[in-house]
Structures are given as structure tokens and as C-alpha cells.
Amino acid sequence: MIGADAIRGHIDLILLAILEHGRSYAYEISKTLERRSSGEYTIKQTTLYTAVKRLQAQGLLDAHEELSETGKPRTYYALTVEGHEQLALKRDEWRSTRALVDQFAVPTGDAQPSSAAQPSHEQDQVPS
Amino acid sequence: MIGADAIRGHIDLILLAILEHGRSYAYEISKTLERRSSGEYTIKQTTLYTAVKRLQAQGLLDAHEELSETGKPRTYYALTVEGHEQLALKRDEWRSTRALVDQFAVPTGDAQPSSAAQPSHEQDQVPS
DNA sequence: CGACCGTACTACGGCAGACGTACTACGGCA
DNA sequence: TGCCGTAGTACGTCTGCCGTAGTACGGTCG
Helix, strand or coil: CCCHHHHCCCHHHHHHHHHHCCCEEHHHHHHHHHHHCCCCCCCCHHHHHHHHHHHHHCCCEEEEEEECCCCCEEEEEEECHHHHHHHHHHHHHHHHHHHHHHHHHCCCCCCCCCCCCCCCCCCCCCCC | CCCHHHHCCCHHHHHHHHHHCCCEEHHHHHHHHHHHCCCCCCCCHHHHHHHHHHHHHCCCEEEEEEECCCCCEEEEEEECHHHHHHHHHHHHHHHHHHHHHHHHHCCCCCCCCCCCCCCCCCCCCCCC
């Protein structure tokens, strides 16, 4: 189960990425997310709706209502040009973040530099 | 430059991972972080100090004061047994999160393997 | 000799974002 | 009839990162 705080800050990236493949509406996005995470992550309705509105307010998403077969309105969201740009930026940021966390989180990488000799400080003698 | 919101939720993991190699104190941790991120990420003093205290309150860190050569007290933090356990759990969570975000962050189809740019491994079991 | 810089830490308040809970509304199914 | 799935809204809370600022001491430079 993936906690919310873990993906906090990456939600925007995920939403933009999902919409990259074509427009969608909030409810469908939540299902997409749940499916593609194999049930590991379920975004809360409120979180999602506030997120898409935030992105829309930032001009990254374009909203337009349409009637579904049932006759009920559905709000479709699609990436704007700026949305595409931001998506690229956020992808880059994600790669940086991932590299940073991996450096600490994944010790299995390969020779993590001087494990015990980490203190490359000079006056860092640990007394006692 | 890595934004704070990007690593939000992963700070605990990073701190625990740093302390895995041995005790340290807040100020030194901040320097370690800055150095190991090649200056890409500088944690704010307040963020760090509140974080270590939070971890300590959760029983993941053990604090003990000691005098540095200058005679000023320095608070060293070290992982507790529970801290080690939590570190393992958070590493797992990170791998899940990374797998999830990667799924969206990496353009589908032309899977960008970390190749040379990302020396970190990609070997994760992605539950289907 | 005094100002400033680096070390080491503390206190207070603000703000963004994820969450809990709950409500509306309609169609289908048992 | 009443619950479930779909689709979305409203309101208040809590966590956690940040800005700002202050304390305290030693070393260095001018």
C-alpha cells in the first residue's frame, strides 16, 4: 500500500502523465490510477478533485463539460500546451528526486562510496 | 534544484538511511545531504531539526548529547532497533512508489531504461 | 579589537496539500 | 425498497516544509 505522503508532490506529474494520452475525467482517472497501481494506490476523491482543479487553475489543464450517456454532466480534462511543458519539467524533476532518494534508499546499488568512512570531515573525530 | 515538495514524505527515509551508517548530528546530516546531492538539495535547518525530533519521538532515533571539542553540546542521533525496521519498511515503500511514478513518468512504449544516465538499477518486481 | 563567518541548535508562525466525513444525484439490480 | 456504482462538491483538520529570527561560541581578517 502506497501512502499519500509518499506520492505527495508527484500527484501532479501522475495526473498530467495520465492525461497525456488523451482527455479523461476525474472519476475515470481515479480508476485508471487504481488499476495501473494494481490496487496499491487509491487516490481519495477529495485529493483528486482538488488536484485537477488546482492544475486547471494553473492553466495546465483545460476543462470542458460534456454529457455522458446517462445525461449527467461529466467534466473532461485535457492537457494544455503549458501542461505538456510542465509535464516535461516534472518528469525531469522526478528523475532528479529519484536519483537522490535512490542514493540513500538503495544501498544495493554498488559500492556506495566509503560506507564507514563517510565522514569526510576533518574535525569530525568521534570521541569515545 | 530539487524542491522540498518533491522529497516530502521521503525525508524520513533519507535521514534513517544516512544514520544507518553510524550516528550523526543534525548539522552534519545537513552537510552530508548537501554534499551527496551535489548541491542539488539543501534541507532547511528547521525542516531537519523538526524531522529528527519527530523521528526521535517516534522511537526511531536515539538521541544523546555529547560535548564537542569546543565544549559545546552536540546532539548525536542513532538508529534504534525500531528505526532499522522502519528503514526497511520505508525502503520497500519507496520502491513501490518509485515503480508507480515511473510507470507514468517514463513515456510509455519507448521505455527509457536508466541507461548511463541513471546508474541505479531498475530491477524491481512490478506486480502485474 | 571588533565585525563577521561557520558551527549547532531553538522558537514561532504560515501555508499548501492530502485526508475524513458527508452530502447531492441518478440509474441499475436484487 | 434499498444498496451499489458513477460523478462530483463542500468543509474542516492535520501534517510537514518553510521563512524569519534569535542564541551562543570560536576563529579569522582587517
